[in-house]
Each structure stands twice: as C-alpha cells, then as structure tokens.
Amino acid sequence: MAYWDRKHFHDNRSWGSWCSATALAIGLILTAVSSWGHSFPDHSEPRVGWAVDTPPAQVRIWFDVPIESIFSTIKVVDANGQQVDKLDGRVNPADHTLLEVSLPTLPPGRYRVFWNVISIDTHRTEGDYPFTIRPKP
Numbered sequence: 001m002a003y004w005d006r007k008h009f010h011d012n013r014s015w016g017s018w019c020s021a022t023a024l025a026i027g028l029i030l031t032a033v034s035s036w037g038h039s040f041p042d043h044s045e046p047r048v049g050w051a052v053d054t055p056p057a058q059v060r061i062w063f064d065v066p067i068e069s070i071f072s073t074i075k076v077v078d079a080n081g082q083q084v085d086k087l088d089g090r091v092n093p094a095d096h097t098l099l100e101v102s103l104p105t106l107p108p109g110r111y112r113v114f115w116n117v118i119s120i121d122t123h124r125t126e127g128d129y130p131f132t133i134r135p136k137p
C-alpha cells in the first residue's frame, strides 16, 4: 500500500457539498476518519512499480469499496505520455470494485497507469502508478 501514489479531492461543483462538509467537520478532528467513503486501490495487475517480462493484456486495479461506472476512468501512457491503451477503460460489470482497461501488445518500456474514480457515495479519488515491461533477453 505504501507504494500507491494516491490523491483525494472533493469536487465541490456538483458532487462534493455533503462530502466537503463532512470532511471539514470530521477530517480536521481525526484525519483517519476523513478517508471514510473513499475508494482506494487495494491491489493491481501489473503490480505497482513491478517489471514484467510478458506484455500484459490488460491493467486491472481492485479498489477497497465499489466505484461508480460512469465517472471512473483509467488510462495507460508510455514514457512519452502517449496513451497506449485500447480506450476501453471501465468498471467491470460483474465486480464494481474492479477498474480495468485493455492493452495492445506493448513494446518493452516504462508505462504509467492513471486512475480517477468516484465511489458509490460520490467521493472522488485519483492516483497513478508505474510499471515496466522488460526487454526480451
């Protein structure tokens, strides 16, 4: 868990009024409580920061609470910042804690996964993590 680069923010424009008030009232008193209702990654494939030998067919991130399909996004970019996934990022219809996106057969290199999700109770979190595909020996 320590390797997750994760951020949390509240979108006050449309969703965040209840959340913001709660976070202010409770979060300032007890920091741990302010994370209630927020969806954070539990584990992923490929794993955070890992180097893999075989290009993965997809990136999958499991969250600790269910996430909202319509407002949750995932994308994979290469070392130049170019998006390389198949643009089909989605919440798995059979498992609402799973965010996934398909990949073409990628060349060796460094990649980064960006995710941005809203949990069912409208709290937003986002983050990103790297992984590497090793060159063939």
Ligand SMILES: [Cu+2]
Pocket: 009, 010, 019, 020, 023, 038, 122, 123, 124
């Ligand atoms: Cu929140």
